[in-house]
Structure formats: structure tokens, C-alpha cells
Amino acid sequence: MRIALAQYNYHIGNFEYNTAKIIRGIHEAKSRQANLVVFAELSVCGYPSGDFLEFKDYIDKCYRAIDEIALHCQGIAAIVGAPHRNANPKGKPLYNAAFFIEEGEVKQIYRKGLLPNYDIFDEYRYFEPATEFDIVSYRGKRIALTICEDLWNLYDNPLYTQNPMDRLAEKGADFMLNIAASPFAWDHGGERKNMLSRNASRYRMPLFYVNQVGAQTELIFDGGSMAINAHGGITHEMESFTESMLVIETDEMGRKTGIKPSPEADYDKKIENIYKALVSGIKDYFGKLGFSKAILGLSGGIDSAVTMVIAADALGVENVLGVLLPGQFSSDHSLKDAEDLAKTLGCPYHTIPITDITARFEENLKPWFKELPFDVAEENIQARTRAVYLMALSNKFGYVLLNTSNKSEAAVGYGTLYGDMCGGLSVLGDVYKTDVFGLARYINRKDEIIPVNSIIKPPSAELRADQKDSDSLPEYDILDEVLFQYIEKRKGPDELVQMGFDKKLIDRILKLVNTCEYKRYQTPPILRVSPKAFGMGRKMPIVAKYLG
């Protein structure tokens, strides 16, 4: 049998667009002599659809889209992902399902059994887990069709109490097919390959895997669809972050030699993948919302420089406007570094000094501030004045403001709400400062695009005289390691001390992280590239008093 794996980019709720894309895919697959074309999990409506799934109209539209798609399945079968109504009045009203369509009709519906409900996933909010699983029979083959997490129950300490693939294997199958909506995280590609390879080895069957690509606000789907032989060797791998279709002859899988997944990707590969993910994230945020132009504040520092390069890659240099907003404490080299970057890239830039406005604000506040010393109030006036300018240009000309804060700053609250924390999208909010340096080196791997001075100078917010980040924060290499253990690895204070970190330092950092929840609550959506990003996947109460 010839199977076409369609690794596509869908748009949530855009039924016309998704349906047309799926129908084009069916015709392309047919023209390439495929017998079956496979689209990703919830491809009909997009993933994640959120609470739109609670609307009857939304589900009706999914059903109508499937009817329309079915008309095109003539001489070829298709598998598409969509919600399916639960006929049983007990339990959640929907299943997360895969529709097997043949000869113009839905012939079989497979329902997902293992619903992820952790980190960014909340499938129990909408879906009932299935407990019965059937083989799809088609053209003499028995297909063990599953959906995403259904294959993620192999380890000793699983999240789930059932294993759908065990049930399907008992019934006998020729190969496995898994449709997914599995978002990128820098450590996830390796995990995913491992898990899929182990499934193929365990059940001694070839496995075909179809993931989606493209970003949906903060979630970036990297694709990486693949075929794996019955020994767990990867025989085909589709290019990440790219839409494409791959046609494979299933009967030839036995003769294909595959590559077993290697245990660890290196640091350079991690940074390269993060770079690609962020480009894809910006591209789709703008594309799917119908915007084309970005604006950002250029400070001369490394964060705004890296953000600008990535944005220029995603949107084109002519579509990224940098704005230099020098204040009272901005250094000359900052201005020069920012200008150099814009010139090297070929991006337009404006310069608007903020000093007259900030002086006037301070003057007008004198009757209340009196002789009180300069503090965070005056620092923030500078950052917020910059935001007023950036947003004014954004509102007047239709730019989307890009936020340039990194994850280290976001973690410890080193940023001004309604100031540098503004933006429609946070590009680096899930990238620790040490990895921002990694991205800068990656960007400069051939030529000096980001001025070396932006990379080597000590980081500073330049909101008071001779300020450096290290005045109030630990050095970034230590800070980032503690943050990683606390945020990504969920290590508590005792565990961190056991790992050798200084108790006082731990207490200070954890307190900063926990007491700044209120700031992160109001930040823009953050492109997710790690296994634990701030935002939808990390839910922390604001009024708590725990380690803070």
C-alpha cells in the first residue's frame, strides 16, 4: 500500500482554509498514486481549538468539513483528525478522533484513549477518553491507527492506566499509524523519536507518524513526521518546520534500513532548532492574524538584536522597524550598536529620544514625589515612555510590537510592566539569557550581523547611572542553572541545596520567581521552545505565599 504523509500547517477555526488544504492534499496524494493519505490530529479545526470546542456551531462546522472532504475521497482513502460527538450522555460531550474516509464515506472512527492533561495540554477539559480500540482494515491491510499520546505509555511510571496500542496489537495489525499535534520543545524531538522507535520495536511493526507544522500563537509545531521500520530504525524523516508530503510504499518498509535515534542532540543543534522554531513562530503569528510588519525597541543590547534578526528572517528586513529610544542613561555605544545592527541587516530604524518626556513626567510628579530619592518609579517612567512611543507607531501604522524580554528576566521580574514587557508576542520569553548568547553566536556564525559589542558588553537595562544586571541579579550562568532546575525540572529548595547550590542564593531566586507571578500574568504570549515555558503551560497562583 502506498501511504502519503501530509505534514501541513493548519489554522485554528479557519474551516475554509483547512478544508481546502486537506482536499488539495487528497488530490496531490492521488496524483502520486497513494492509496491512503494521512493528515494530522485535529487537522480539520486546528490544534488547540480551546473553548471553541464548547460551541455547537464549531463542532457542526467540523462535521460539515468532513462531509466535504469525504466527497473527494474517491479511489483514495484519507485519515483526518476532528472532534467526534459522544453519543453517550455520560461523560464529556466529545472525543478527539481520527476519521477513516473511503469511497466518499466515513467508514470508521478511531477515538483517542490517552488524553494529555499537563503542561500546555488540557484535553480532559473537552474530551472523553476512549476505552475501546479497533483495527482499521483497508485493501487487505490491518492498520493500528492511534492518536498522538496513545503511543506514550511504554515506561514504568506512565501517566495513564491503560495502553491502547496493547489492545490493538492483540487484535493483530500489519503496521501502525499515528497522527499527532505534538509541539516543539528543544528537548522533545529526541524524546519523540525514542518513544516512536521503541513502539515500533516493541510491537514489531513499521510505524508511520504524521505531525503538524506551523505555530498557533505560542505553540510551535515542528513536524518531523517519519517512518520507522519494525526494528525501530527511522527510515524516512520529513524536514522540520516545513509543509510537505511524503509517499511511502508500506510493503517495502521491511527492506529499508533505518537509523536508531541517537541519545542526545548537541548544544549547537539545540540552538539551531530554537532559532528555526522562533522564525516559524513569528511567521505564523503574523500570517494567521493578517499582519506583515513588526516594530521593536532597539536598545543596543543582545536581546533586542537577536529578536530583530529572527523577525527579519521571518518577515523580511523591510518589514521590521527598529526604534532607538535613547534616555538619560543610555550610553553612546548602545545607540551605535543599535544603529550598526539595523544598518547591517538593512532594516529601517527611527531614533526618538525620550528625555524631554521623562523630565516632564518627573517635573509634574514633583508635588507628590517631593525630594524622595530616585528609585524604580523613575526607572519605570523611562521604560513606559518608550512603550508609549512604540505603541503609538504600532497603532498608527499597523505594526505589531515584538517583546524582547528573555526568560531569565521574565523569571525574576527584571522588567517593567507596561514598559519593556509590552508587545503582541514575546520572541525570547522562553529562552534563558545564556541561550540568547547562543543564538547570537549562531546568528554570527558566518558574519558579524549582531555587533560583537552587543554580545560582549555586560548586560544593562540602562535605567539609572552605571547600572548593570549583575548589580541586582546573580551572574546569568548561575541564575539560569537555578531557574532551569526550578522551572523546567520542578526541583524544590531542599533538592536544589542538595545539588550544591548556595541556600541563600536559592531562597533569593525562588522568592523572586514566586513573587513576580503577577507580572508574568500580564505579559504577551511567549513562543514556547522549552519543556516548561511561562504562559499557558505553567499555572501558578498569584496570591500564594510559598517560598516567597
Add this chain to the structure above:
Amino acid sequence: MRIALAQYNYHIGNFEYNTAKIIRGIHEAKSRQANLVVFAELSVCGYPSGDFLEFKDYIDKCYRAIDEIALHCQGIAAIVGAPHRNANPKGKPLYNAAFFIEEGEVKQIYRKGLLPNYDIFDEYRYFEPATEFDIVSYRGKRIALTICEDLWNLYDNPLYTQNPMDRLAEKGADFMLNIAASPFAWDHGGERKNMLSRNASRYRMPLFYVNQVGAQTELIFDGGSMAINAHGGITHEMESFTESMLVIETDEMGRKTGIKPSPEADYDKKIENIYKALVSGIKDYFGKLGFSKAILGLSGGIDSAVTMVIAADALGVENVLGVLLPGQFSSDHSLKDAEDLAKTLGCPYHTIPITDITARFEENLKPWFKELPFDVAEENIQARTRAVYLMALSNKFGYVLLNTSNKSEAAVGYGTLYGDMCGGLSVLGDVYKTDVFGLARYINRKDEIIPVNSIIKPPSAELRADQKDSDSLPEYDILDEVLFQYIEKRKGPDELVQMGFDKKLIDRILKLVNTCEYKRYQTPPILRVSPKAFGMGRKMPIVAKYLG
């Protein structure tokens, strides 16, 4: 048996505080000759604890708190709510549990079977649902102990496929005991009484119900703990929004006549309850974060007036600073109305004109704005300049800025990001404009506290000449009805048209709501008083294209 119902206010993660409060409760109950004292669901750690539940240290602290509490259970038994580790390596690592403690020891652990995972609830994220349920035997009584949602599976179309209370009833019990963390919504008190009354009638047993009070960021727990006789009549009801303890003799329940819940509360009661909930929400947001003083912008309009009155009630008039920030388009009556309000209430106020700053911003932007017409860019400069002043005062003096936007505005995006959408907490963000009028009338029921002019004048943002909300929005009574059907009732466009609303109007309003998701993403936490508030309980994708 004498049971003490402890309706208390807990603080998430504050183990020292919660444990001390529970221990004091045990001693008070004992001094009042109670045999058993009952605390609310997850009282040990606070509800909702969010992802803190993923930290070993956090669960360790829950266990240590229970050990400490147990030492005080001498001559009295206690029931407290806390997470319990799942000994089975399969499934989620925790249960949501009730610990029955007697003679210094945990004697029995009941685990919740029905885990809510909708709206603001996400218990499947952390907890495994129990499937076995046992009776607690104590002093010759058989107690059917359950947790919150465990009693919410009586109707024909339940969310759950099992019913723990059916299992417990089969085993035989003398009375039911339910511990809850059931947050306020204006329509929920009635539903709750109905559901509990129906349980009592169905199982023909008295029912004792303990809910918590107090707010945890956006969620406001109203208490309303109660006792119900075996005929479903409410015999005791504890005062809402107030900490207290009630001691009841279980053997006397048969002789108590109770009141069956009435079907509908009237509009005045709804508004009064919302008012009380908002006072409680502000009080705890400040109290639990360690703040005492609020600041807000006073426009002379009804939203900021109502917000100020509620804040003054929660924090004391001397702790609420109003700031009048007249701009180019502010009317004289607005200034006067705002001043009158502050004076009547006795709150301090400042006046800071914004015109010199906004003029300077516009002047400095001339090289780019050129002769382009005045539009939303200039409007927003005014709102954002106000925010810079408010935040400067907040930063300098430790005020928390209160956001004054209402739900109607938040729904259709009628507000300026980083301008009037700023704040640490949104007071009215879950109150439709028509109900804001209701709150104003409630506040003025005896005296004219809010100037009548603020109530009767046509709402206006005063960001351009002769502007009125109705220039760009439908009249609020129509808008609010459509929003309610779409947001609270999840009615789609076809259903709304069938209800008699104009198709064009529906399309326009739904498009506004859906395309403004990006704005609401960055708003402050909103005190939840409705069954569907913006924020944690409503998850909508930003990049979607559905009805927008």
C-alpha cells in the same frame, strides 16, 4: 454526635498560616463540645494551588502539616482536605483527599472521585480520580464523606461516568458530609443549594456541607456552608463571605424543619451578592499579597466610581487614592463628578492634567505621523499617559493600581492596552455594564454616594471630541444580552439569530469579541463573579480565525 463546620479563609502555600488556623479551629470546636470538626477541601494547602502541586517539597509540606494537625486531635476528630500521594505508579501522582484524623492519627483517607475539569477547574492536571469509596465510622455513626463535585452527578446528562455517593449509599450511612472549594458566581449559590438539597432527598440522609470563604486572586469563595435535613430542607446556613464556625447536633437534625431552596434569586439579591463578592475579592488580594493601599484613575464615569466605592469598603476610605487625569477632551462635569465622589466618600485624590505630556508626545511623533488624521493612536497616547502617572505613583508609594474596565468593554476590546487596561486587579472585569449600573444603584440605595450625573450621563471614553461609547458600540442593554448569550451560554451565531437578534449585529459583536482575544490575554486578573469570566476559566486561541 456534635459536628463543627469550620468555614474558613485559607492562603495558598502558606502552610504555617493554614495549619495554625486549623489547629485553632480544632481547639475552638473542642471547647464547644464538638466531637468532629470539619474543614474545607484542600484546606491544608489552599485552593487552587496550581502547579505548586507538582513540587515534591510542596506535598511534603502538606504531609508535615497534617502530622502537626493530628497532634491536636485528642478527644475530638477532624477532617481536613489535602493532596494524598498515589501509591500506584500508574496514573496521576496525587489524589484530592479528605483526611479523617482521630486520637492523634490519620485513621482514614477519602479520595475524590469526580474531578472537575472545565471552566476554572483543571483537577485532572494534578489528580487521579478515585474509583473506590468507603464509609467513615466514628462514635457509632456511619459517615458518607465526599468532596465537592462528588455530589454533582445527579442529573440526566452528567459530566461523569460514575457516582461515588451511590456507592457510599449502598454501604449504608447515617449522614453525608461534603467538603468543598466551590467558588462564587452570581448564579451558583442557588444551583448549589438545589444540588445539595436533591442529594439529601435522594439518599434520605442529613447532609452537612463545608465550603471555604475568601478570595484567591480571581476566585472568590463565598462559603454558604449549610446543614440539610433528610427531606432536603435547609436547616442551617452560615453567613456568606464570613469566617465562622457552626456546631450542630446530628441526632437533632430529624426534628429540624428546613427550607427548600427557592428556584430563582431576584436581581437585587444578585447585585448585592456581586457587591459583597467584589469587596471580599479586593480585601484578600491586598491582604494576601501584603498590600494595604489602592490607587485608581477617576474619570467621573460610573465604572471608576463603582470601583472606588467597593475598594473603599474593602480597604478603608483613607487607603484608596483617586487620581483625576484630565486630558484634552475631558469635560468639566467629569472632573466635578470625580471630585464629588472622592469628597463624599472621604477618599484622598490628586489631580494631574495630562495635556502637556500628550501634546509633547504628538509633537515628537510629527516627523513620522506627519499630517495623518487623528485616530486611535492619539486616543491611546492619552490613556497610556494616564497609566504612566498612575504606575509612577504606584511604584513610588506602594499602591496597587485597580483596573476599572467592565466586562462589556473587555469583551469587545473597548479599552487601551497598557492604558486603561492596566492594573494589578480588575474589579469589574466580570460585570457587564448594565450590572455596573445595578451596582451603582445598589450603592446609592440610601444616599447619593456616586453622583447621579455619573450614572445618568451617556458613557464616554472622552478620548476625542464629543465621543460616546454608542458611537462605535451598540447600546449596552442589547450588547450585554448578546455577550451574555455568547460568552456565558456559548450560543453560536445561528442560535443567536434564532433567538431573534439581528444577523449583522451578531456578526459584528462576535467578530469584535473573537479578534480582541490578544488584548484580554494581557489584562490583569479579573475577580470572577459570573459562571464564565474572562481569564483562567475561558481559554481561547489568539491566532484563530473563527467568526472573526
